[in-house]
Amino acid sequence: MRLNPFDTNKINVGTTGGRSGGMGGGGKLGCGGIVVVLIGALVFGADPAQMIGSMQGSPSGSSQTVSSSEDEQAICTSNAYAQESCNALTSLNQTWQARFDEAGLGDQFRDPRLEFATAQQFNTGCGTGSVGMGPFYCPADETMYIDVQFYDQLAQMSGNGGDFARLYVVAHEYAHHIQTVTGISGQIRSAQQQNPRQANQLSVMMELHADCYAGVWAGRNRNLIEPGDLEEGMQAAAAIGDDNLTGGRVSAENFTHGTSQQRMAALRLGMETGDDDRCDSEILQMR
Numbered sequence: 001m002r003l004n005p006f007d008t009n010k011i012n013v014g015t016t017g018g019r020s021g022g023m024g025g026g027g028k029l030g031c032g033g034i035v036v037v038l039i040g041a042l043v044f045g046a047d048p049a050q051m052i053g054s055m056q057g058s059p060s061g062s063s064q065t066v067s068s069s070e071d072e073q074a075i076c077t078s079n080a081y082a083q084e085s086c087n088a089l090t091s092l093n094q095t096w097q098a099r100f101d102e103a104g105l106g107d108q109f110r111d112p113r114l115e116f117a118t119a120q121q122f123n124t125g126c127g128t129g130s131v132g133m134g135p136f137y138c139p140a141d142e143t144m145y146i147d148v149q150f151y152d153q154l155a156q157m158s159g160n161g162g163d164f165a166r167l168y169v170v171a172h173e174y175a176h177h178i179q180t181v182t183g184i185s186g187q188i189r190s191a192q193q194q195n196p197r198q199a200n201q202l203s204v205m206m207e208l209h210a211d212c213y214a215g216v217w218a219g220r221n222r223n224l225i226e227p228g229d230l231e232e233g234m235q236a237a238a239a240i241g242d243d244n245l246t247g248g249r250v251s252a253e254n255f256t257h258g259t260s261q262q263r264m265a266a267l268r269l270g271m272e273t274g275d276d277d278r279c280d281s282e283i284l285q286m287r
Contacts, residue, residue: 016122162232175213212279215270
């Protein structure tokens, strides 16, 4: 996907270490830790940020508190993955702001923050996070947390190192922010509390809806789409389907993100239509 260069005037970016240091570092969970967190979230419906705290204990003193000396330009150019994510964030902000404006809701739109995971452990509004865990969005502080090393794991899982697979991940987490701003996530959480027996089904619906919104972003920027992007997105969606991640070890009623086929279909719907209303009407009514 031929994204335009990022604009630090249009994004809110930092690191969990509160400084513009490198994106690497030791003392992180390995690939096995990532899988444990992912499968645990699938089985128990837990927030990865909360799960990681029980796996590695209390924070080591680092938090998501941002130092005023953070240099967004330096952060976004610290490595290719970071630059790609910042490019995507700039495009996502512009695309969704325009969509809110079209709907007459421009004054309700607000940008999320993107934090690259650099501290071994860090505090978030949703609990303790750590490098080595998959990307996640925390609605409490309206921040997306990404450890860019996850992208290498994603490439191994999907068998595809293409850029659109990574952009899909960023767009999916961003979609959770849109769900927060519009109140959709709050409505779904309320429904889960009222009907615990449907909690997993409702979680699947919310995740598929986010997949569809991720596709909408791409669909509304189809002039930037390159040959092979759709296939890269489909392979990534298939790789992170509940049935594929768990290898049949978890029954379908315990799925929380949707099967590979469901995730591919949701992403395709958004990409082909570029219409978030279709995501709302076809996915939020799936119960």
